[in-house]
Amino acid sequence: MRAVVRRNKQLVCDEIAELEPAAGQVLVRTLACGICGSDLHALHHMEHMIELGRRGGGGDNGFDPSADTVFGHEFCAEILDHGPGSAPSLKKGALKAGTRVVSIPATLTAGGMELLGFSNRLPGGFSERMILSEALILEVPNGLPTDQAALTEPFAVGLHAVAKARMDANSVALVVGCGPVGLAVIAALKAGGHGPVIAADFSPRRRAAAEKLGADIVIDPARESPHDRWEALGVPKARGAQQMIRMMGGSFGRPIVFECVGAPGVVQALIEAAPAGSQIVVAGVCMETDRIEPSIAITKEIELTFVFGYTPEEFAGTLANIAEGRIDVSGLVTGKVGLDGVASAFTALGDPEAHVKILVEPAS
Structure with missing residues (x-):
């Protein structure tokens, strides 16, 4: 054959x-x-x-x-x-x-x-x-x-990444990179009822695909940093501002960032730019030696979660999501x-x- x-x-x-x-x-x-x-x-x-x-x-x-x-x-x-x-x-x-x-x-x-x-x-x-x-x-x-x-298989990767994210009812999600992995993450987020979802990519074609899959805000990073949107969506970036809100009895959604690029330097850039207390879910597969500065992540109490593949249940769930129209x-x-x-x-x-x-x- x-x-x-x-x-x-x-x-x-x-x-x-x-x-x-x-x-x-x-x-x-x-x-x-x-x-x-x-x-x-x-x-x-x-x-x-x-x-x-x-x-x-x-x-x-x-x-x-x-x-x-x-x-x-x-x-x-x-x-x-x-x-x-x-x-x-x-x-x-x-x-x-x-x-x-x-x-x-x-x-x-x-x-x-x-x-x-x-x-x-x-x-x-x-x-x-x-x-x-x-x-x-x-x-x-x-x-x-x-x-x-x-x-089914590539979109199961996105469902697994979202399953590893500690989303709460008011979480705001930022998906950095809208290639196949990022698109799968966006689809899984929206199928799970999460939002708002910010999607960022330099490619017009990929941004259009992200919008089709339900991203609420689509950003060209060449024109605007996606991190400029956190405050408007109710997530204070600075640790001091977050503590003040909590002392006053207020609350805000947990910021979740999905790294779907897989290139050297991206994780470090997200550690520096993301709000304090963010969880960064690393779904992009960087094949090169990379470098981060842990002190910044420690000061901001950033959580790094690395994900890979999917479970049999997530694979079957993704097939059902696609077949039943929850993911288009x-x-x-x-x-x-x-x-x-x-x-x-x-x-x-x-x-x-x-x-x-x-x-x-x-x-x-």
Whole structure:
């Protein structure tokens, strides 16, 4: 079957071995798979990514970053066949061939868990077919279009970030960076009934997407600092002013800042600019050594919370939010390519004005 293979830090279309599902597994046809920012970074810096993951205690089942890899972890697929002993006729509740599904991008095997898109043994979604685990697949509900179902995985990242934020009833949230992670955070905030939500990004296209997903205030940081809005929204920035309000019996919402850029210097800039007592939820993945000045964060009693991934419950909850209309992802897919167009799509995604999200459709 055909797939796009990362080989020698290049993307090449090639034939790879056909797949055979084992017990507890399903063979699926890939319908659509999103290109993630982590894919863009991994193309040239996979070895560094894996080294950092291992230093952070992450398991990778012996993954060799220099060997052939088929990316793709944001997918919607169609069931083709079941492994031995797990056919729908033999297992109550099993999903039949032809059912559209999504899944956490991991497959359980006899040798351990394979992380799809970061595996040498199983291909991810930039291939015509994949092997998934019966225990992890979820049926696409409500006739949800395939291109929207494929956004479940990236939007689950936003739901997890919001779940880690200690929002209160009057919290004001600032989302810095409106790329895919920031947009997912905005969507999760609004789906959870939170607001006001301030969104800040230099890109007009990304600001428009943030507004579509429900951001209450959208700011171009080149024209205005988003931190100038805290006071008007009832959140005093200075610690002394906050203490005075509390002494007078008043209250104000907890300021929450979501860092969704992942570039050196951003966390330090937010520590300096955010109101005292803020929680900064770091969802952007900075792959470089960074520097902060703890004394400033200590003086302001800033709380730093680092987040990654999502839980199975958050993944399922995100699919439900999209399918039931609590999160409207229509219009966020701005491009679709076949396998032959993946390499050029990686280049196009380097320009934030060119696209929000590109899907790979292997059958195209």
